[in-house]
Amino acid sequence: MLSKGTKDTLPQEWQELAQAAIEASKRAYVPYSNFQVGAALLDSTGNIHFGCNVENGAYSPSNCAERTALFRAIADGHKARSFKAIAVTGDTAEPITPCGVCRQVLSELCEPHMPVLLTNLKGDWQLTNMVELLPGAFSLIDERNMENT
């Protein structure tokens, strides 16, 4: 864990992204769980892409906030592994933590040491990265097929 703290100690440079994640969480479509999650992905040009969880009555088509933000940004033309940071938030007792599926997707679309800020609605936070969140991540990406990404 790189660092952690409470609302009053969140570094200034993270406050905009953390607030954007809260705003994104308010857009969640969660009629089944009522558990709103928001993600805010910072791209290489300084723009922020919102993501929220989107549930479905058939359950398995549901999508998490982190993947929504990443897929949106990729669809908008941003390159894999060009992102600068992501913040994720939800109404949890401790800073929210990404599910296993999102960790796998984050590990492929983000650089291993890209900062990941995990927060909750109380403002507790933890700063980490993909190396910490998913050590030994599965990957088919190597130098041969990097040029195709």
Ligand SMILES: [Zn+2]
């Ligand atoms: Zn997830």
